[in-house]
Amino acid sequence: xxxxxxxxxxxxxxxxxxxxxxxxxxxxxxxxxxxxxxxxxxxxxxxxxxxxxxxxxxxxxxxxxxxxxxxxxxxxxxxxxxxxxxxxxxxxxxxxxxxxxxxxxxxxxxxxxxxxxxxxxxxxxxxxxxxxxxxxxxxxxxxxxxxxxxxxxxxxxxxxxxxxxxxxxxxxxxxxxxxxxxxxxxxxxxxxx
Amino acid sequence: xxxxxxxxxxxxxxxxxxxxxxxxxxxxxxxxxxxxxxxxxxxxxxxxxxxxxxxxxxxxxxxxxxxxxxxxxxxxxxxxxxxxxxxxxxxxxxxxxxxxxxxxxxxxxxxxxxxxxxxxxxxxxxxxxxxxxxxxxxxxxxx
Numbered sequence: 001x002x003x004x005x006x007x008x009x010x011x012x013x014x015x016x017x018x019x020x021x022x023x024x025x026x027x028x029x030x031x032x033x034x035x036x037x038x039x040x041x042x043x044x045x046x047x048x049x050x051x052x053x054x055x056x057x058x059x060x061x062x063x064x065x066x067x068x069x070x071x072x073x074x075x076x077x078x079x080x081x082x083x084x085x086x087x088x089x090x091x092x093x094x095x096x097x098x099x100x101x102x103x104x105x106x107x108x109x110x111x112x113x114x115x116x117x118x119x120x121x122x123x124x125x126x127x128x129x130x131x132x133x134x135x136x137x138x139x140x141x142x143x144x145x146x147x148x149x150x151x152x153x154x155x156x157x158x159x160x161x162x163x164x165x166x167x168x169x170x171x172x173x174x175x176x177x178x179x180x181x182x183x184x185x186x187x188x189x190x191x192x193x
Numbered sequence: 194x195x196x197x198x199x200x201x202x203x204x205x206x207x208x209x210x211x212x213x214x215x216x217x218x219x220x221x222x223x224x225x226x227x228x229x230x231x232x233x234x235x236x237x238x239x240x241x242x243x244x245x246x247x248x249x250x251x252x253x254x255x256x257x258x259x260x261x262x263x264x265x266x267x268x269x270x271x272x273x274x275x276x277x278x279x280x281x282x283x284x285x286x287x288x289x290x291x292x293x294x295x296x297x298x299x300x301x302x303x304x305x306x307x308x309x310x311x312x313x314x315x316x317x318x319x320x321x322x323x324x325x326x327x328x329x330x331x332x333x334x335x336x
Contacts, residue, residue: 019256022255022256022259023256026251026252026255026256027248027249027251030248030251030252030255031247031248034247034248035247040248043248044252044255044258047255048255048258048259048262049262051259052259052262052263052266055263123242126238126239126242127242127246129239130239130240130242130243149243150243150246150247177204177205177208178201178204180204181200181201181203181204181236184235184236184239185200185232188232188235188236
């Protein structure tokens, strides 16, 4: 079933079409959210909200637009809202909560079972450093970088999602990589890498 | 090529986004400089993590949860309020607010008292308030 068929049937209230839409685009949405919020549970939670929004606003969807572009846009906006709300909430969090969260994140990083705990620990540390570096990027750079790395979108596709020109996306990605390189080098100098 | 230049171009070298000539120059430098080579390896290993840090598996209960959320939101949504309530309620609240503001102004106004009235009040009150002025101590002792 093509995206156009799904949209048409969904506009007529077909539940089967909605299930097809969710099943075919689940990974795309969850992965985009995950790239931005860096937490699997939160990413799934946001992704569910994305599909609820799609279901409720399907009538507003323009026929000439690409369904995936629309999904990416909603996913990015929802994830950014989540990050903003989390920042506000962090003001009221205790230090212990923060440490517990970091520990949970560190545990999440490890996905493979290995017999080399040292190697695994090093990998976890690398992952945390990289995530911190990505998270410290300005919002637009972070979105462009995430869409490029996690979803492997082309410059043109990122430009459509972010409603920017291709040259702006090129510039954003260039600056994002420069920023990331600078942060990783600083970390390397401090021997934390 | 200097170490600083290599550091600035390293991420683009690892992503193979440099022109061929620059790629060769960086490659050559990395062969000669052990410090830059070590940083390049560290950076490569760190960036490689991005390739594996993706959600590859699908949650089998995802659709059920989306449906659950949809029905929950439908239940929580309040019923459409009648037209009169939608109009009358804000009007009533606005009137109450205006009435409150008007009352506040009225209460806050300084009462107008003429000077003559004030003098009379002073003359009437002072004897009770300040006995010494009304009856000096000498006169009191003489009695």
